[in-house]
Amino acid sequence: MGSSLAKKAWPAGLLLLAALIALAYGLRKDTYLLNKNVRLVFLRIVKYKEYSLHRGLTYRLRFNRDDYRVTVREPRPNPSWRVVAVHPYEDSVEPETPGLILTIHGGKLVSYQFEDKSKILRSSVMLYFHSRDKPSLRRGIMFSESGEWRAL
Amino acid sequence: MEKKRSGPFLSRLAKSSFLRRRWPLLVLLAASLIMRIFLFQSVIPRVHTDSVTYFELRNLDPVRTPGYPLFLEFIQFFNDLFTISPRYLRFIIFVQMFFLGLINTYLVYALSKFLTRSDVFSLAMGIIYNLDYLVIGFEFLLLTETLSLTFLGLTLIFYRKIFEAIRSAPYLAGLFAVCLLLTRPSFAGFFVCLLGISWLVHIRRADGAGFFKRYGPALAVFLLFNLAGIGGWSWRNKVKHGYFGISTILPYQLGYFTQHFYRKYKTVGDAEMDKYAAILAEEKGWPFEFRRHLAEEMNMTEAQISKIFLRLNLKIIKDNFGDYLSLLPKAASSYYKYSWDWTAPQNKRIFRRNPIMARLLRLFFRLYAPIFKNTVALLFFVLIIPAAFLIATRKNKPVFHLLCLIEGTIHYNFLICVFLTPGGINNLRYRVPVEPFILLVFYSALFMLGRFLFRAAQGKRRTQA
Numbered sequence: 001m002g003s004s005l006a007k008k009a010w011p012a013g014l015l016l017l018a019a020l021i022a023l024a025y026g027l028r029k030d031t032y033l034l035n036k037n038v039r040l041v042f043l044r045i046v047k048y049k050e051y052s053l054h055r056g057l058t059y060r061l062r063f064n065r066d067d068y069r070v071t072v073r074e075p076r077p078n079p080s081w082r083v084v085a086v087h088p089y090e091d092s093v094e095p096e097t098p099g100l101i102l103t104i105h106g107g108k109l110v111s112y113q114f115e116d117k118s119k120i121l122r123s124s125v126m127l128y129f130h131s132r133d134k135p136s137l138r139r140g141i142m143f144s145e146s147g148e149w150r151a152l
Numbered sequence: 153m154e155k156k157r158s159g160p161f162l163s164r165l166a167k168s169s170f171l172r173r174r175w176p177l178l179v180l181l182a183a184s185l186i187m188r189i190f191l192f193q194s195v196i197p198r199v200h201t202d203s204v205t206y207f208e209l210r211n212l213d214p215v216r217t218p219g220y221p222l223f224l225e226f227i228q229f230f231n232d233l234f235t236i237s238p239r240y241l242r243f244i245i246f247v248q249m250f251f252l253g254l255i256n257t258y259l260v261y262a263l264s265k266f267l268t269r270s271d272v273f274s275l276a277m278g279i280i281y282n283l284d285y286l287v288i289g290f291e292f293l294l295l296t297e298t299l300s301l302t303f304l305g306l307t308l309i310f311y312r313k314i315f316e317a318i319r320s321a322p323y324l325a326g327l328f329a330v331c332l333l334l335t336r337p338s339f340a341g342f343f344v345c346l347l348g349i350s351w352l353v354h355i356r357r358a359d360g361a362g363f364f365k366r367y368g369p370a371l372a373v374f375l376l377f378n379l380a381g382i383g384g385w386s387w388r389n390k391v392k393h394g395y396f397g398i399s400t401i402l403p404y405q406l407g408y409f410t411q412h413f414y415r416k417y418k419t420v421g422d423a424e425m426d427k428y429a430a431i432l433a434e435e436k437g438w439p440f441e442f443r444r445h446l447a448e449e450m451n452m453t454e455a456q457i458s459k460i461f462l463r464l465n466l467k468i469i470k471d472n473f474g475d476y477l478s479l480l481p482k483a484a485s486s487y488y489k490y491s492w493d494w495t496a497p498q499n500k501r502i503f504r505r506n507p508i509m510a511r512l513l514r515l516f517f518r519l520y521a522p523i524f525k526n527t528v529a530l531l532f533f534v535l536i537i538p539a540a541f542l543i544a545t546r547k548n549k550p551v552f553h554l555l556c557l558i559e560g561t562i563h564y565n566f567l568i569c570v571f572l573t574p575g576g577i578n579n580l581r582y583r584v585p586v587e588p589f590i591l592l593v594f595y596s597a598l599f600m601l602g603r604f605l606f607r608a609a610q611g612k613r614r615t616q617a
Contacts (some may be wrong), residue, residue, distance in 0.1 A: 035235060044207075
């Protein structure tokens, strides 16, 4: 009796869980997409940090309104910046202040600056992202002078 | 009043058959949980060069299989949906430690119990598993080892249940075997090993002829799951990258062998192959530099590079087979090293903050390191004692079968890792998913021997009395 009940309870429980997750996704879709975008940006910076350390190259990430571009400095034969990836933001997410440029070298964030150099930078800078559909909703990544960064 | 109400509850709790039956498991899980709570506070997530290749499931490198990236995606989905933590890497480690770590503890407990039928030994084995820092340490790393151990344990548990005629077992065993091979491509041939062992164990029975009749349909389901898993992902790679196979990692792994003797390449008049051999020499034999050269300077796809590199490596190995063989002993000794190198950046901080635990972990290190260092002791540890245990249990078919499966797993992993990866690239890491099984068989053998001697002594005393 107990065993047959357990056999029925398992699939029912799984179905209920799936339904609850689907409901949560429906209710929090904007938050989910915003978090996902910020997480992807964060993890890609970690990836290029690791590559810069392992390969001894310098990477630069430029955050535009619709996408962010990753370039690498070619050491040979003529030093130049080559585009390695262009990542568009998913869905309706965009950075609040486009134009931030991060330079990563030797496994560290060595500089952060805005394209428009008149913008004053302090010992840390926040790169906020928001959803175009819900501008009040925003998440950010903080870059600091020590060469570290963290999502907030 | 409060006291009167709590009295019957506590006595009911004490009388509960569930608690009475499961107390060793509950104690074990509680101890594992407490240990992980202490350790987790000291862990700072660090990424390895390999870790970053698992971050993006969508842009997965063909060298990688989707098991671990899918697991990461699953964790991050919940994190993104419920805004649990902005410390993404730490959150992954949290899940690895508290979810996979506890499942693995349970799996070691369950397998121990099946082998020895002893609650107390299974509890001890679970604790021993938790004190093996070589294995536990990988829970802090963003690598596939911990997840592989989970899938390996689940595959073995459910595969064994196929022979108890449990209807869902072949489906679950097949599913977990596919998850395993998609997490760690070196397990792509594992299903053949399991099926072969089962056939050998059961075919010798008096009713051996009925093996296929009895287990055939269930094993066919298991086999089909594996073929579908391998075929499905290979087909996806064919469509997306023009390469039929679950991963393109093999040429690079072999490249670590040929890195030692690539200069001995003999020109054969195949202008194309000679050209690639020259590029390999230009890149000083480094596999991933060779790959980068072909991808960036010759605009070749991953499938093309992989095919060329495999041909080139096989030719170099074939022409210099002695050089290849001479690297195998070093590969084996590197595989059977016992060191905490992989967690080195974390160790100091973790041990400083948890001095009591550090003392226990170091005690186990001092016990294991000499065994793994000494060839004779190692042979006893991984071959002679397990062989004696197998002989001793040969009449108890279910235990013998499980033991054969575990031993098959241990040696399958050893052979794949040693023949396909040389020493010097820290291939100790590849042992991690089977390390708990090595210890499990060894300690179970000692326990069974101890129990046998104890019972024999008791019997002798009784007859004397």
